[in-house]
Amino acid sequence: MAVVVWVAEGTWQACIDAMRMYVPARTPVVLLHVSPEDVAGAAHGAFAGLMGRGHPRSSPPDGWGSDPGTRMEALADAAGRRLLDAAAERLGRPCTRVECAGRVEHEVVTAAAGADLLVLARDGDRTRPGPRSLAPATRFAVDHAACPVLLVWPAPPQAPALPPGAH
Numbered sequence: 001m002a003v004v005v006w007v008a009e010g011t012w013q014a015c016i017d018a019m020r021m022y023v024p025a026r027t028p029v030v031l032l033h034v035s036p037e038d039v040a041g042a043a044h045g046a047f048a049g050l051m052g053r054g055h056p057r058s059s060p061p062d063g064w065g066s067d068p069g070t071r072m073e074a075l076a077d078a079a080g081r082r083l084l085d086a087a088a089e090r091l092g093r094p095c096t097r098v099e100c101a102g103r104v105e106h107e108v109v110t111a112a113a114g115a116d117l118l119v120l121a122r123d124g125d126r127t128r129p130g131p132r133s134l135a136p137a138t139r140f141a142v143d144h145a146a147c148p149v150l151l152v153w154p155a156p157p158q159a160p161a162l163p164p165g166a167h
Contacts, residue, residue: 004115006108006141007033007087011121014154016090019119022150029095030115031087034107035076076101105140112145119150127158 003023005015019029077099084097100107112118120141125132133153134142142149 002028002030002115003117003119004030004032004108004112005087006118006120007031007083008121008123009083011123011154012083012087013090014121014152015119016087018150018152020091023117023119025093029091029093030098030111031084031091031095032098032100032108032111033080033084033087034104035073035080035099035101036104037102073101105137105144108137108141109144109146112141112147115147117148117150118145119152121152121154123154126153126155129157133157 003019005012005019007015023029080099084099088095088097098111100111108118108120118141120138122133123138124135131139142151
């Protein structure tokens, strides 16, 4: 059995804790962090389309190059590594760390394709249960994962599970 844990900001602690609670200690674990491609891509596009016109191609003294998308990619990679390091430390057992970039929902589903379990957390409206408690990328992963999914709350919901009058 292999378990993929989606390590996302704001919810990863609950995923690690749930995985430790429900998955045997000798099970192989993959910690997955995905940096969205659209942020750096937008910066690359803006620079190439508008901000890059008429500027020299030499690198500024900060060493990042003149394209802000390059710096954003480097910062996202570093943040992802720090998040994976913190998750691995909380996990407290051997694991594989995977950092990738792309469409988040597609990368998660692809990573879970060979897994026996995908662990992820609700990341939408946390004030009450229901469909809006899942952000679009999480909803896509839940709907398209080719393995069982363990969906956890990062914190208990602040409202009752059923709306008034529901039976």
